[in-house]
Amino acid sequence: MDESAEAGRRQLNTADLSALEPVERRSTAAIVADRIRTAIMRGTFPPGTQLGEVELAAALGVSRGPLREAMQRLVAEGLLRSERHRGLFVRELGAADVRDVYTARTAIERAAGLLLLAGDRAAAADRLTAALSRMEAAAADPVALADADHAFHAEFVAASGSPRLRRMAETLLVETRMCLAALQETLPPAAALIAEHRELRDAVRDGDAERMTAVLEAHMADAVGRILAPGPQVPAVPA
Amino acid sequence: MDESAEAGRRQLNTADLSALEPVERRSTAAIVADRIRTAIMRGTFPPGTQLGEVELAAALGVSRGPLREAMQRLVAEGLLRSERHRGLFVRELGAADVRDVYTARTAIERAAGLLLLAGDRAAAADRLTAALSRMEAAAADPVALADADHAFHAEFVAASGSPRLRRMAETLLVETRMCLAALQETLPPAAALIAEHRELRDAVRDGDAERMTAVLEAHMADAVGRILAPGPQVPAVPA
DNA sequence: GCGCCGCGGATTGTTGACAATAGTACGAGC
DNA sequence: GCTCGTACTATTGTCAACAATCCGCGGCGC
Numbered sequence: 001m002d003e004s005a006e007a008g009r010r011q012l013n014t015a016d017l018s019a020l021e022p023v024e025r026r027s028t029a030a031i032v033a034d035r036i037r038t039a040i041m042r043g044t045f046p047p048g049t050q051l052g053e054v055e056l057a058a059a060l061g062v063s064r065g066p067l068r069e070a071m072q073r074l075v076a077e078g079l080l081r082s083e084r085h086r087g088l089f090v091r092e093l094g095a096a097d098v099r100d101v102y103t104a105r106t107a108i109e110r111a112a113g114l115l116l117l118a119g120d121r122a123a124a125a126d127r128l129t130a131a132l133s134r135m136e137a138a139a140a141d142p143v144a145l146a147d148a149d150h151a152f153h154a155e156f157v158a159a160s161g162s163p164r165l166r167r168m169a170e171t172l173l174v175e176t177r178m179c180l181a182a183l184q185e186t187l188p189p190a191a192a193l194i195a196e197h198r199e200l201r202d203a204v205r206d207g208d209a210e211r212m213t214a215v216l217e218a219h220m221a222d223a224v225g226r227i228l229a230p231g232p233q234v235p236a237v238p239a
Numbered sequence: 240m241d242e243s244a245e246a247g248r249r250q251l252n253t254a255d256l257s258a259l260e261p262v263e264r265r266s267t268a269a270i271v272a273d274r275i276r277t278a279i280m281r282g283t284f285p286p287g288t289q290l291g292e293v294e295l296a297a298a299l300g301v302s303r304g305p306l307r308e309a310m311q312r313l314v315a316e317g318l319l320r321s322e323r324h325r326g327l328f329v330r331e332l333g334a335a336d337v338r339d340v341y342t343a344r345t346a347i348e349r350a351a352g353l354l355l356l357a358g359d360r361a362a363a364a365d366r367l368t369a370a371l372s373r374m375e376a377a378a379a380d381p382v383a384l385a386d387a388d389h390a391f392h393a394e395f396v397a398a399s400g401s402p403r404l405r406r407m408a409e410t411l412l413v414e415t416r417m418c419l420a421a422l423q424e425t426l427p428p429a430a431a432l433i434a435e436h437r438e439l440r441d442a443v444r445d446g447d448a449e450r451m452t453a454v455l456e457a458h459m460a461d462a463v464g465r466i467l468a469p470g471p472q473v474p475a476v477p478a
Numbered sequence: 479g480c481g482c483c484g485c486g487g488a489t490t491g492t493t494g495a496c497a498a499t500a501g502t503a504c505g506a507g508c
Numbered sequence: 509g510c511t512c513g514t515a516c517t518a519t520t521g522t523c524a525a526c527a528a529t530c531c532g533c534g535g536c537g538c
Contacts, residue, residue, distance in 0.1 A: 027323055028491075029311055053520070063493050065304065068521090069311040072268055076315040078406065084266055085499045085520055103350060104403040111346030164343040167317065168407055267521075292490070302523050307491090324490055324529045483536075491528070498521070506513080 032060055032070035040079055040090055041174050043181030047092040051080070077171050079178070091178075098179050098227050105172045106220045109153065112160035112169070113212045116204050124159045125205035131155045132197055139190035146187060150177060152197055183227055196222075271299055271309035279318055279329055280413050282420030286331040290319070316410050318417070330417075337418050337466050344411045345459045348392065351399035351408070352451045355443050363398045364444035370394045371436055378429035385426060389416060391436055422466055435461075 036056070039045050057067045071088055074080045081091045093101075116124045131152040138144035150173050157169035180187075187193060196219050203212035275295070278284050296306045310327055313319045320330045332340075355363045370391040377383035389412050396408035419426075426432060435458050442451035 027321060052518095064520095065307075065492060065494095068304075069308050072308040072311045073315045076312045078403070082266060086501085087519070100401050100403050103354065103401055104407070107346050107350030107404065111342065115342065162339050162342055164317070164339050164411070165346065168343070172403070291488095303490095304522060304524095325531090326489070479538105481536105481538085483534105485532105485534085487530105487532085489528105489530080491526105493526075494524100496521105496523075498519105500517105500519080502515105502517080504513105504515085506511105508509105508511080 027069075028062055028066040029069035029073065032062060032067055033073045035060065036070060036074060037077075037079065037174060040074075041177045041181070043178075045090050047090050047178065047182050049090050051088045051090065053088075077174075079174065093175065093179050093182060095228050097175075098183075099224055101172055101175045101179065102220045102224045105153075105169070105176065106217060108165050108169050108172065109157060109216055109220075110213055112157040112162065112165050113200075113204065113216060114209060115160035115162060115165075116156075117207050117209050117212065119161065121204060121207055125201055127155055127159050128152070128197075128201040128204060132194065132201060135190075135194050135197065139194065142187060145190055145193070146177065146180065149187070149193065149197075156200070179227060188222075188226065266308075267301060267305040268308035268312065271301060271306055272312045274299065275309060275313060276316075276318065276413060279313075280416045280420070282417075284329050286329045286417065286421050288329050290327045290329065292327075316413075318413065332414065332418050332421060334467050336414075337422075338463055340411055340414045340418065341459045341463045344392075344408070344415070345456060347404050347408050347411065348396060348455055348459075349452055351396040351401065351404050352439075352443065352455060353448060354399035354401060354404075355395075356446050356448050356451065358400065360443060360446055364440055366394055366398050367391070367436075367440040367443060371433065371440060374429075374433050374436065378433065381426060384429055384432070385416065385419065388426070388432065388436075395439070418466060427461075427465065 036045075036051075045051065051071070053064050053067060053071075057064045060067065071080060071082070075082050075088070079091060081089050083089070131148070135145065135148040135152060138148040153173055154166075154170060158166050160166070196215070199215050200212065200219070203215055275284075275290075284290065290310075292303050292306060292310075296303045299306065310319060310321075314321050314327070318330060320328050322328070370387070374384065374387040374391060377387040392412055393405075393409060397405050399405070435454070438454050439451065439458070442448075442454055
């Protein structure tokens with residue numbers, strides 16, 4: 001009598017609930033931090049610029065309290081530099097920082113790649129293929145291509161299933177884009193870029209660890225060379 | 240006439256200035272964050288405990304403003320979990336988190352180790368030897384030994400010269416100690432622990448990359464096994 | 479008896495104002 | 509002419525009060 005008692009009566013089960021994702025309840029500070037992070041990433045706030053609190057707060061329509069909380073988050077992420085009683089500045093990234101970012105990225109993405117190989121390779125390859133096709137679709141537009149490149153690497157690490165690697169990678173990717181924006185770096189030809197990433201996906205799909213790490217390291221080394229080599233467009237603060 | 244003009248006259252040069260380190264000018268939020276981080280690390284605030292703002296602010300002698308900023312920092316580091324209008328809670332680490340922390344640590348420390356080998360190995364070995372002797376001095380006291388172990392790994396990564404690896408490692412080390420404190424884990428016999436670290440230093444000193452990575456990975460795998468194996472003292476939230 | 483509704487206490491989120499500090503420009507003294 | 513001292517301005521650091529939201533408990537209706 002339980003299951004077929006009344007026509008319209010039905011208990012809520014977990015399957016129903018899992019269809020509902022938790023309602024968006026993010027703190028104001030988190031939203032503000034996202035906004036500013038994106039602006040820094042896109043080069044809207046070039047490195048070295050001072051971010052006035054009242055100015056930003058007014059622009060974002062919030063008070064200084066939440067804004068300061070957001071700033072602390074960004075300072076913790078290493079995107080901002082705080083000088084007491086002086087203000088907050090967008091961090092300037094020099095040549096050493098570019099190398100450091102890519103060193104760290106290599107470490108993280110290598111580990112993520114190995115996790116991928118140890119897990120469900122087919123599923124991972126599918127996710128990468130999807131990211132790859134988004135890169136192809138964006139091949140014509142440089143900024144969209146940069147977005148897609150960012151998304152590919154984020155997906156690469158996210159697919160590993162490691163929340164910590166994922167978070168670290170996201171921070172590093174933001175710094176990467178800061179470098180690109182600051183140094184006016186132009187991405188390599190879309191075809192070559194996509195080919196490199198396709199090779200990465202193939203290595204994952206085939207479970208070839210050695211090839212995967214080799215491609216990854218070459219990819220990173222290439223990027224560093226490309227950013228730092230083409231003559232000092234910017235003096236590139238040695239610090 | 241410039242250099243030997245007057246007896247007592249001498250220009251200030253950069254060498255003089257480099258002897259002076261910048262005066263300590265840290266923000267209140269940073270200090271508060273350090274205090275709370277240490278408390279969490281030491282297990283003073285066990286996982287799951289709610290951190291009331293007014294309570295903490297009163298205890299630390301600051302207002303809620305700076306305290307909230309510090310909290311945002313810790314949330315960004317992943318030590319705290321924030322629920323809107325509910326409060327801040329110390330994150331609970333389950334078995335999956337233990338594995339994840341060590342996965343990330345392995346990635347970071349491996350990269351740092353390779354950087355060590357590529358740099359001044361002798362200097363790095365010296366720093367590690369010093370850290371090692373501090374471990375030996377603390378062998379008798381379990382908590383001091385845990386501190387020294389923490390310090391050794393921090394030194395290991397710091398010696399690599401990569402600020403980003405260093406910061407990530409520090410965050411992960413804090414989480415490591417949260418695990419230890421939460422799971423009531425007892426460190427292995429001091430002698431064995433020190434021997435493992437000594438082997439790591441030897442590998443660095445000798446420039447043996449393969450041995451270094453092997454020892455490191457074994458060390459990490461051991462730790463995970465030790466933390467998770469000895470029977471489920473705590474149900475270890477599967478999430 | 480069971481479930482729904484409203485209320486009270488407590489906590490967080492946000493705001494505006496106050497205080498302290500650093501940078502800047504100007505003038506006096508050597 | 510250069511350096512040092514001083515007032516001013518602008519910005520950040522801090523605080524206490526207000527508003528919004530959520531949890532637990534008691535009462536009500538079914």
